[in-house]
Amino acid sequence: MLNTRLEAAQARIRERWYPGFAWVVNDAAPWSPLTRPLSEATVALVSTCGLYQSDVHVPFDAWNDFGDPSFRVIHDDTPPERLQIAHAHYEHHHVAADHEVALPVIHFHQLVKEGVVGRCYSWLYSFMGYLPEPRQLIAETAPEVARRLRAEGVDAAFLTPC
Amino acid sequence: MGLIARALEEQGIATVCVVMNRDIVENVKPPRALFVRFPYGAPLGPAGDGVTQMAVIRAALDLLVSATRPGTIVVSDIEWPE
Numbered sequence: 001m002l003n004t005r006l007e008a009a010q011a012r013i014r015e016r017w018y019p020g021f022a023w024v025v026n027d028a029a030p031w032s033p034l035t036r037p038l039s040e041a042t043v044a045l046v047s048t049c050g051l052y053q054s055d056v057h058v059p060f061d062a063w064n065d066f067g068d069p070s071f072r073v074i075h076d077d078t079p080p081e082r083l084q085i086a087h088a089h090y091e092h093h094h095v096a097a098d099h100e101v102a103l104p105v106i107h108f109h110q111l112v113k114e115g116v117v118g119r120c121y122s123w124l125y126s127f128m129g130y131l132p133e134p135r136q137l138i139a140e141t142a143p144e145v146a147r148r149l150r151a152e153g154v155d156a157a158f159l160t161p162c
Numbered sequence: 163m164g165l166i167a168r169a170l171e172e173q174g175i176a177t178v179c180v181v182m183n184r185d186i187v188e189n190v191k192p193p194r195a196l197f198v199r200f201p202y203g204a205p206l207g208p209a210g211d212g213v214t215q216m217a218v219i220r221a222a223l224d225l226l227v228s229a230t231r232p233g234t235i236v237v238s239d240i241e242w243p244e
């Protein structure tokens with residue numbers, strides 16, 4: 001059941017960008033408890049802040065009214081100056097100045113050193129969070145990322161929006 | 163982002179989301195979410211503020227380990243630094 005704030009936002013998005021827009025409403029959440037101690041677990045970082053590697057990737061389609069359900073894969077030793085943001089729906093100041101705000105690779109390596117986290121998965125998965133038409137994400141791209149991470153032995157994921 | 167968390171969880175990967183919009187999360191229902199009262203574009207805190215960023219990360223990881231109920235939303239008490 002949508003509250004009045006979401007009702008108003010839904011009407012605005014339908015009017016301005018995508019007439020077919022509707023907030024996703026789920027009755028329940030899926031559940032997979034962590035099956036080993038965090039200190040032994042492999043953790044992946046996932047963000048929807050629209051980061052991509054400018055010398056390798058095509059940017060996200062930031063101005064598409066339907067959004068862009070695709071993802072980019074970035075190695076965690078990629079020099080920061082090769083990362084750019086393609087996302088037309090948030091203020092980039094903080095993420096552009098400091099990628100740790102969205103994909104906290106350095107902080108997680110510190111947590112591995114401290115023994116809090118077992119291992120940090122080396123590949124970062126990046127999406128663009130503006131997505132008024134999420135069907136392809138739900139049916140294809142998000143399950144594809146899930147299968148890849150599962151096949152790589154990832155136990156847990158830490159996700160940030162923007 | 164909650165939709166991605168749900169897809170990962172369905173494949174057996176435990177997830178925790180940091181979120182800035184509680185209304186959306188209450189409807190999408192990712193498995194575990196830490197709600198921070200931060201502006202869009204700064205989910206872990208201000209640029210250059212590693213102390214705040216790390217505090218949010220540690221709070222989210224605590225939730226990852228401690229939550230027992232699908233759809234848990236914890237409200238963070240970490241404040242945006244003045």
